[in-house]
Amino acid sequence: MPFFEAIYGIVKATNDIKNSINGTVKAIHSIVKAINAIVNVICGLKNSINGIVNIICGLNNSINGILNVICGLNNSIYGIVNVICGLNNSINGIFNFICGLNNSIYGVVNVICGLKNSINVIVNVICGVNIFSKNT
Numbered sequence: 427m428p429f430f431e432a433i434y435g436i437v438k439a440t441n442d443i444k445n446s447i448n449g450t451v452k453a454i455h456s457i458v459k460a461i462n463a464i465v466n467v468i469c470g471l472k473n474s475i476n477g478i479v480n481i482i483c484g485l486n487n488s489i490n491g492i493l494n495v496i497c498g499l500n501n502s503i504y505g506i507v508n509v510i511c512g513l514n515n516s517i518n519g520i521f522n523f524i525c526g527l528n529n530s531i532y533g534v535v536n537v538i539c540g541l542k543n544s545i546n547v548i549v550n551v552i553c554g555v556n557i558f559s560k561n562t
Contacts, residue, residue: 451552458549465542472535479528486521490514 493514 454549454552458545461542461545465538468535468538472531475531476528479524482521482524486517489517 493510496510
């Protein structure tokens with residue numbers, strides 16, 4: 427019966443399309459999980475870098491304390507202490523550069539986290555479409 431065969435063909439094609447959409451949504455979920463894992467690794471690296479920078483900034487404060495003592499002896503050893511204070515300024519410049527890099531890393535990680543949130547919204551929309559197609 428050609429009429430029923432045609433209806434069966436349409437139903438089968440509709441099921442094939444539905445299965446294809448479901449497969450695509452599952453693939454997108456896998457991609458999002460992979461992106462989330464990458465973002466978690468990046469956030470972990472950010473935390474490690476922040477820890478290292480905090481150690482460096484703590485060392486900077488210790489060096490500043492030591493150099494302040496040395497600068498207090500400036501009345502008796504002008505020349506040597508002036509050289510050490512110049513080194514202190516160089517060290518401060520290096521540490522300020524490192525702290526600036528830390529702020530740049532924060533910005534990059536915030537962009538990545540924003541992208542992750544955007545991808546999650548897109549996946550939620552796709553999942554909503556998928557649920558709608560399953561119910562119809």
